[in-house]
Amino acid sequence: MDIEDYFSFLDEKLEKALDVAKKARSMGYDPHERVEIDIAKDLADRVESLIKIDGIADAIRSLEKDMTREEVAFKIAKELANRIEPLEKGINFAIRTAVAILTEGVVAAPIDGIADIKIDSNDDGSRYIRLYYAGPIRSAGGSAQALSVVIADYIQREMGLNRYIPREEEIKRCLEEVVLYKRVAHLQRMPPPEDIRRIVLNCPVRIDGEPTEKVEVSSNRNLERVETNRLRGGMILVISEGIYLKAPKIKKYVEKMGLKGWDWIDDLINNKNTSSDNKDDPEDHAKEDAFLSEIIAGRPVFSYSNEKGSFRLRYGRSRNSGFAT
Template identity: 35%
Template sequence: MSENDAISRISGIKMPDYYLDYYSNLSKDTYTIFEHAAMAKSTLVDSSGIIEPKIAFDLADRVSKMHDIDIAEPLRELLKINGKEISALILSKEIALGKYLQKDATLEEKLDLAVRVGLAIVTEGVTIAPLQGISEVKIKKNKDGSEYLSVSIAGPMRSAGGTESAVTILIADHVRKAVGLSKYQANCFDDETGRFIEELRIYEREASSFQFHILDEDIEHVISNLPVELNGVDTDPFEVVNHKGM
């Protein structure tokens, strides 16, 4: 988006002239600074030859540039008539079905981007969670050979907040249904729920306590009924005792 584009976005909004002048000057100065930074970066004295931050006008612009996908206008239109949560579900489904992507994109790539973009919309494109909070999105197989979706969560997901973190699994289930994948069958290979509980208790005892203690029965009930596998990356050097080799 150029400086003129930024100014044209607000030119149709009713406001006092001094407001328009204020925002116009902000835009002009921002792009001037950006150009100077680009010139400095082009010398390659720094470790990188490009400016990592990108200039974005609104939520749609932020999400589009965060994931380098041309969805700014359709997202903008969706947000005019829907809340960000519904817009996230609609757009993530479209991405999962291949819209806005190259024709040679694999199903796994479509689903990965769909979940990340959905989370980015819900978090308004202002947290690192969609990029680094989701480690990977994979298609795996249940014991009966049916395929299911697995979402691996990493530490930066904390920046999204508790509700938005949970919504990630909701978005994943939504796109799973859209492409016809089966539900995740917990315990079809081994005692997955038992492993989950053991890891949680070890973390609670050795690493960090939680604000609220959740009963083992509740954890088992939730994990057993998740339609998408909730996975994660290593965070602490503590090993399980009873559920190794899983």
């Protein structure tokens, strides 16, 4: 059996299994009389099934021939924002669809990771996009988290909206939350306070979130434009693991799309590089052990920082099992 026959065999068995499931559901013993799992053969099908916009799969396939996945996400988002009314609904579908494309339609981030998307007002009356992130946005990965903010700004400009103008109390609130979150949950890397301030002050889109932790802030409480005193985990993840860690990728795409107002990303990148340059030579300084500080007892360690020789790790989706490892 060659590879084509093998996949044809799988498709045939899948169709038979679906027929059995449909007949069983038609008897009315289950909560729903249809099989909820939609069959998707490629990225375009997965995105259409996830977002529930008819015809979007064909548009994605057409654009994929000449564009990268990121470029397709920007293009599709722009088309949806201009096509769907009212404005807030169009922006909602546009950003979720873009995130679904970036994450290949295989994680919950586009639906569960973005709790809500609203159009809110600054103190001067101008309007901006406000993104409410939730805990499952972690599954999108840092790149998709960061690019979701860039795409939101791209749509914001296309729709003639202004940028977010934060109050000083809101900047301090975000800073307090990130520092406090590190004590109760895991962050890949803790941004320095000056970089957290730089991100919140300059980001043209408001990064907000639902309360995800029971812990409450102690200082910057009961703010007029912040709806909770609890920690907003999704917001913290996007700031710390998205914008901060993926600043070089953001720079690449804001330059490619010609977006203005992102010059501060250079300062973010330069500050990170300066911090790295200030470290002593790896052979002279004590070995970095931060990656061991939270390891669970009994788990294997495949390599140590600045040590020669270790296991070679191959990341990707295995052909024999289909699992991502």
